[in-house]
Amino acid sequence: xxxxxxxxxxxxxxxxxxxxxxxxxxxxxxxxxxxxxxxxxxxxxxxxxxxxxxxxxxxxxxxxxxxxxxxxxxxxxxxxxxxxxxxxxxxxxxxxxxxxxxxxxxxxxxxxxxxxxxxxxxxxxxxxxxxxxxxxxxxxxxxxxxxxxxxxxxxxxxxxxxxxxxxxxxxxxxxxxxxxxxxxxxxxxxxxxxxxxxxxxxxxxxxxxxxxxxxxxxxxxxxxxxxxxxxxxxxxxxxxxxxxxxxxxxxxxxxxxxx
Amino acid sequence: xxxxxxxxxxxxxxxxxxxxxxxxxxxxxxxxxxxxxxxxxxxxxxxxxxxxxxxxxxxxxxxxxxxxxxxxxxxxxxxxxxxxxxxxxxxxxxxxxxxxxxxxxxxxxxxxxxxxxxxxxxxxxxxxxxxxxxxxxxxxxxxxxxxxxxxxxxxxxxxxxxxxxxxxxxxxxxxxxxxxxxxxxxxxxxxxxxxxxxxxxxxxxxxxxxxxxxxxxxxxxxxxxxxxxxxxxxxxxxxxxxxxxxxxxxxxxxxxxxxxxxxxxxxxxxxxxxxxxxxxxxxxxxxxxxxxxxxxxxxxxxxxxxxxxxxxxxxxxxxxxxxxxxxxxxxxxxxxxxxxxxxxxxxxxxxxxxxxxxxxxxxxxxxxxxxxxxxxxxxxxxxxxxxxxxxxxxxxxxxxxxxxxxxxxxxxx
Numbered sequence: 001x002x003x004x005x006x007x008x009x010x011x012x013x014x015x016x017x018x019x020x021x022x023x024x025x026x027x028x029x030x031x032x033x034x035x036x037x038x039x040x041x042x043x044x045x046x047x048x049x050x051x052x053x054x055x056x057x058x059x060x061x062x063x064x065x066x067x068x069x070x071x072x073x074x075x076x077x078x079x080x081x082x083x084x085x086x087x088x089x090x091x092x093x094x095x096x097x098x099x100x101x102x103x104x105x106x107x108x109x110x111x112x113x114x115x116x117x118x119x120x121x122x123x124x125x126x127x128x129x130x131x132x133x134x135x136x137x138x139x140x141x142x143x144x145x146x147x148x149x150x151x152x153x154x155x156x157x158x159x160x161x162x163x164x165x166x167x168x169x170x171x172x173x174x175x176x177x178x179x180x181x182x183x184x185x186x187x188x189x190x191x192x193x194x195x196x197x198x199x200x201x202x203x204x205x206x207x208x209x210x211x212x213x214x215x216x217x218x219x220x221x222x223x224x225x226x227x228x229x230x231x232x233x234x235x236x237x238x239x240x241x242x243x244x245x246x247x248x249x250x251x252x253x254x255x256x257x258x259x
Numbered sequence: 260x261x262x263x264x265x266x267x268x269x270x271x272x273x274x275x276x277x278x279x280x281x282x283x284x285x286x287x288x289x290x291x292x293x294x295x296x297x298x299x300x301x302x303x304x305x306x307x308x309x310x311x312x313x314x315x316x317x318x319x320x321x322x323x324x325x326x327x328x329x330x331x332x333x334x335x336x337x338x339x340x341x342x343x344x345x346x347x348x349x350x351x352x353x354x355x356x357x358x359x360x361x362x363x364x365x366x367x368x369x370x371x372x373x374x375x376x377x378x379x380x381x382x383x384x385x386x387x388x389x390x391x392x393x394x395x396x397x398x399x400x401x402x403x404x405x406x407x408x409x410x411x412x413x414x415x416x417x418x419x420x421x422x423x424x425x426x427x428x429x430x431x432x433x434x435x436x437x438x439x440x441x442x443x444x445x446x447x448x449x450x451x452x453x454x455x456x457x458x459x460x461x462x463x464x465x466x467x468x469x470x471x472x473x474x475x476x477x478x479x480x481x482x483x484x485x486x487x488x489x490x491x492x493x494x495x496x497x498x499x500x501x502x503x504x505x506x507x508x509x510x511x512x513x514x515x516x517x518x519x520x521x522x523x524x525x526x527x528x529x530x531x532x533x534x535x536x537x538x539x540x541x542x543x544x545x546x547x548x549x550x551x552x553x554x555x556x557x558x559x560x561x562x563x564x565x566x567x568x569x570x571x572x573x574x575x576x577x578x579x580x581x582x583x584x585x586x587x588x589x590x591x592x593x594x595x596x597x598x599x600x601x602x603x604x605x606x607x608x609x610x611x612x613x614x615x616x617x618x619x620x621x622x623x624x625x626x627x628x629x630x631x632x633x634x635x636x637x638x639x640x641x642x643x644x645x646x647x648x649x650x651x652x653x654x655x656x657x658x659x660x661x662x663x664x665x666x667x668x669x670x671x672x
Binding site for chain 1: 364420448455459464470484491504531533542549633638645659
């Protein structure tokens with residue numbers, strides 16, 4: 001459903017392999033690129049802020065996009081102001097990002113701050129764009145537990161993509177080599193975070209202990225020997241199947257699972 | 260009231276001794292009114308509950324047929340009441356710690372409780388914990404969860420998916436209460452999104468995925484989870500589950516507070532919620548399905564079972580017996596040897612509840628069991644059990660749901 005008049009830009013970053021830590025195309029960003037290819041076809045624009053000579057960036061070009069625009073920045077610089085400046089000029093209607101970066105702070109704040117700075121609405125967890133017409137888009141938002149919600153959002157908008165979006169296509173070697181990386185010099189704004197806080201290899205989180213706060217020996221004994229079963233719920237005996245089904249239906253309605 | 264039987268030996272002695280001068284007076288005090296009355300046909304009726312007999316010294320009811328004697332002790336309660344936790348009271352809070360719980364299904368989740376525990380850790384003795392709840396809720400335990408002040412924002416503008424309106428309301432809370440810290444759960448059920456929107460609106464840099472807050476320093480996961488970021492505690496914290504111990508030793512006031520008039524603006528929504536979309540429940544991975552209909556050995560009619568799952572809109576599951584007998588595919592097996600499910604509602608049809616199966620549904624919120632055997636372990640675990648034939652109950656349930664849907668549809672049209 002590639003739309004000829006729609007201007008879509010996907011913000012990409014350099015990811016890290018979860019086991020080896022090697023640089024790669026980031027998983028969610030690749031899904032955002034895939035979604036962008038569905039929307040705009042070959043006219044999808046890619047934007048990265050950082051080191052243009054990073055080999056992993058070619059992974060995105062290998063998905064069939066001829067060029068990637070890079071705002072050159074050293075490591076540890078703040079990407080937000082340069083991205084906002086670029087997007088203000090770019091006259092795009094849809095900005096797609098991943099949910100959070102795989103390296104660095106990874107707070108997941110970038111799409112929110114972009115939307116705030118640009119004054120555009122933000123769709124979180126975009127799964128599918130159904131239609132775009134008359135200055136607004138009808139999209140499906142991914143919810144936990146595999147659910148979907150339909151939203152109508154005004155153009156232009158920012159959308160973040162999580163693991164519910166379509167799986168990214170494989171990156172091909174030839175197009176990845178042939179693709180152009182256009183470098184643009186921008187003003188460097190330092191991010192103060194890493195100067196005042198530290199990144200360390202993650203420690204395993206302490207397991208929560210089951211503490212028994214019994215005051216008396218009898219209570220401690222009861223807690224140690226009690227079965228894990230709860231206090232027992234309501235039991236309906238000798239009821240007609242209809243009455244039983246009625247009670248079940250009532251509970252299902254209260255819990256809101258019957259739609 | 261405790262379990263210990265409080266006896267009054269003197270009163271018992273007087274009750275036994277009909278010649279005691281105080282006998283008549285004490286009997287009159289203990290006799291319940293309406294113990295005997297004249298029936299419509301002129302027959303004297305006696306209430307068997309009100310005045311018949313008395314509790315003897317061993318706790319056994321004794322009935323004196325002579326018609327004069329009454330017990331000296333009153334009837335004691337069978338079960339012990341819950342111990343009252345000490346009340347933690349903050350009348351004049353020096354500062355406010357604001358918490359916005361997720362309230363999945365209208366109740367505090369364990370993640371929310373951990374967050375309230377963290378809030379109390381930050382509040383200490385002087386501060387008060389303010390919980391901001393949107394819409395209607397079903398929670399009754401705000402006091403024991405550690406809520407000092409409760410702000411309920413209800414109104415149709417907060418119904419459904421309304422993040423922009425909610426951020427506006429939280430900004431009003433910010434200007435009225437000036438909380439020292441904002442705490443939100445970093446969850447996919449809404450807290451993570453709302454917290455980041457709020458951070459962008461307040462221009463605060465949040466600490467995300469925080470799992471420890473200690474001595475003014477917080478540690479949170481960074482990047483893809485292979486690194487930790489240690490920093491000073493910021494104003495806005497998005498904490499992951501088990502970030503702190505929940506409040507368990509105190510009771511709190513949970514005083515209702517209101518937002519000042521005119522503080523809440525109405526925004527023109529740029530995001531319009533068009534409602535949930537029907538998703539094929541068979542395509543949802545079982546581990547994260549919200550509503551599971553699970554069948555076991557007690558299901559005779561599997562066609563009916565599949566029909567019921569389709570009608571209810573439930574994801575199908577099965578016990579190991581049903582899978583071994585070939586009624587259901589292996590990837591539908593629930594339990595320690597199959598999938599550990601996290602459903603909010605688990606409807607078990609004809610499953611007796613082997614230990615492995617009960618382990619697999621340990622994270623489920625509400626369990627409903629339909630079984631013929633009232634003594635099985637599943638009934639002990641279930642919140643609602645129906646002792647009846649599974650096929651008849653399923654058929655009745657299908658009829659009910661279809662009737663409900665038809666009626667609903669007619670209302671809309």
